[in-house]
Amino acid sequence: MSDFMLPDIGEGIVECEVVEWRVAEGDVIEEDQPVVEVMTDKALVEITAPEAGRVTRLYVPRGEIAKVHEPLFAYEAEGQAPAETPAAKPVAARADAAGGESRAPSAASTSREAASSAVPSKDFILPDVGEGIVECEVVEWRVAEGDAIEEDQPVVDVMTDKAMVEITAPEAGTISRLHVPRGEIARVHAPLFAYVPAQAEEAEAGPPATPERPPERVAPTAAAPVATGGRGPYGRIPASxxxxxxxxxxxxxxxxxxxSGKDGRVLKEDVLRVLEEGAPEPGRPEAAQPPVTRAAGRQEPPGGDVRVEPLRGVRAVMARRMVEAATTIPHFQYGEEIDVTELLALRERLKPVAEARGTRLTLMPFFMKAMALAVREEPLLNARLNDDVSEIHYLPSVNVGMAVDSRSGLIVPNVKGVEQRSLLGVASEIQRLTGDAREGRVAQEDLKGGTISISNIGALGGTYAAPIINAPEVAIVAIGRSQWLPRFDARGEVVSRAIMTVTWAGDHRIIDGGTIARFCNAWKGYLEAPETMLLHLG
Structure with a gap:
């Protein structure tokens, strides 16, 4: 039996009134069949069946209030037994869903499965994992069907288009089914896995038996000798x-x-050390199993030269957003050279002070602070258009986004309220956001609310770039690498100066050449004579 959770039915709506049930308990339903009408404070909404089956319970009577993300009705899917349990599977050695490890069930696990076969299982419904996110990719199952779980135990890692999210067990029990295979897409508000609660198992089985130690997992035969670092509280080697x-x-x-971590936890440094020392890599897919899984579940024939992987997660979202921005926003490009000789010298003088406070001082905090000051002179660069392009909204805070090339793809976290922060405060936020982005764990709040963006392509060696606006912002700048080049000084003599190229992209619907030139000149002035920023710091 599965609970249907009332989904999001409008921005800011948390509840609604049940106006009319189109079905009764016991009725057979088809996929997309209208089930109930609900009234929000904005409109009448029709809720349809997620799949074919039979309605078993209506949780909210007609005329009562239903809450978003809470059960609305229960149903048994077509072909689903009243109680889905591990007993439907042969009791034999199973492949571990988390990593392909094989293990034979013990007598305790066999009896546990037999006992749970008579107990109804509960579906765990994938909750909201971020604003506006409706689906995510299952990266790794931490458990297998038949495993015992404890409350708050990590069950599965999922990747949204913004970050990696760890889903934990709502209560103790036994996993009866994994609804979504590894590498496939899970839907928010749809069943992710099923489990039998521990209390229900105990009630069905009678007096609890003496607990046995869970069976040790057997390492894959193709793996190198197992490290003796230790196991976590659930019999797994701890690793993020x-x-x-x-x-x-x-x-x-x-x-x-x-x-090298606590309880044998494998750290990033441990992996990098093994890679640097040239340890054998027996698990490499090219050597062990050349076929490549496609999005549709097919595989490349062995020996093929083409490597195929689904476009998912952050990269898929980036693809959609970049196409939308490039095709709906008329871009205006503007380039300039900035002499950052004095800025580099100032940073070198301030670096020891920042490091003494545990903060790494790069040029990015200066770029952001100067940008916030330049916005005072040209606030249009920190504005946005409304949906029907009839109003310009001037934003009160300068939240500067920075493009970060994370392992999962390009993301743009932003530093909030740059105009109110000290240079050291901006540097500290940049350090925090960059670290989170590298680990794929940027908070949703850090990805929302950006007002203007910087793409530091120069950090990778590029000199010029034509950036695409990060909608709904109206401007972005690409910063190229600094080069020591010959220039004439005030006396006409050739001197060596650090020159940095920048390329702006502006939304030509509201930003013209004069506006972006004046803004860039103000920004350039603060960067070429960084001490002038002191005159404007409140």
Missing amino acids: PAVRRLLREHGLALEAVPG
Whole structure:
């Protein structure tokens, strides 16, 4: 039996009134069949069946209030037994859903499964994992069907278009079914896995038996000798989702990397050390299993030269947003050279002070602070258009986004309220956001509310770039690398100066050449004579 959770039915709406049920308990339903009409404070909404089956319970009577993300009705999917349990599967050695490890069930697990076969399982409904996110990719299952789980135990890692999210168990029990295979797409408000609660198992089985130690997992036969670093509280080698992703990218088995953290936790440094020392990589897909899984579940024939992977997560969202921005916003490009000789010298003098406070001082805090000051002179660069392009909204705070090339793709976290922060405060926020982005764990709040963006392509060696606006912002700048080039000084003599190229892109619907030139000149002035920023710091 599955609970249908009332989905988001409008921005800011948290509840609605049940106006009319179109079905009754016991009725057979088809996919997309109208089930109930609800009234929000804005409109009448028709809720349809997610799949074919039979309605078993209506939770909210007609005329009562239903809450968003809470159960609205229950149903049994077509072909679904009243209680889905592990007993439907042969009791034999199973492949671990988290990593392909095989293990034979013990007598305790067999009896546990037999006991749970008579107990109804509960579906865990994937909750909201971020504003506006409706689906995510299952990166790694931490458990297999038949496993015992504890409350708050990590069950599965999922990747949204913004970050990696760890889903934990709502209560203790036994996993009865994994609804979404690894690498496939899970839908928000749809069943993710099913489990039998521990209390229900105990009630069905009678007096609890003496608990047995869970069986040790057997390492894959193709893996190198297992490291003796230790196991976590659930019989697994502890490692963060980012570390597990790094292992997959390099074809390394988790068991082959000695962990130096607490309880044998494998850290990123441990993986990098193994890679640098040239340790064998027996888990590499090219050597062990050349076929490549496609989005539709097909595989490349062995020996093929083409590597295919689905476009998902952050990269898929970036693709959609860039196409939308490039095709709906008329871009105006503007280039300039900035002499950052004095800025580089100032940074060198301030670096020891910042490092003494645990902060790494790059040029980015100066870029952001100067940008916030320039916005005072040309506030149009920190504005946005409304949806029907009839109004310009001037934003009160300068939230500067910075493009970060993370392992999962390009993301743009932003530093909030740059105009109110000190230079050291901006540098500290940049350091925090960059670290989170590298690990794929940027908070949703850090990705929302940006007003203007910087793409520091020069950090990778580029000199020029034509950036695409990060809608709904109206401007973005690409910063090229600094080069020591010959220039004439005031006396006409050739001197060596640090020259940095920048390229602006503006929304030509509201920004013209004069506006962006004046803004860039003000920004350039603060960067070429950085001490002048002191005159404007409140």
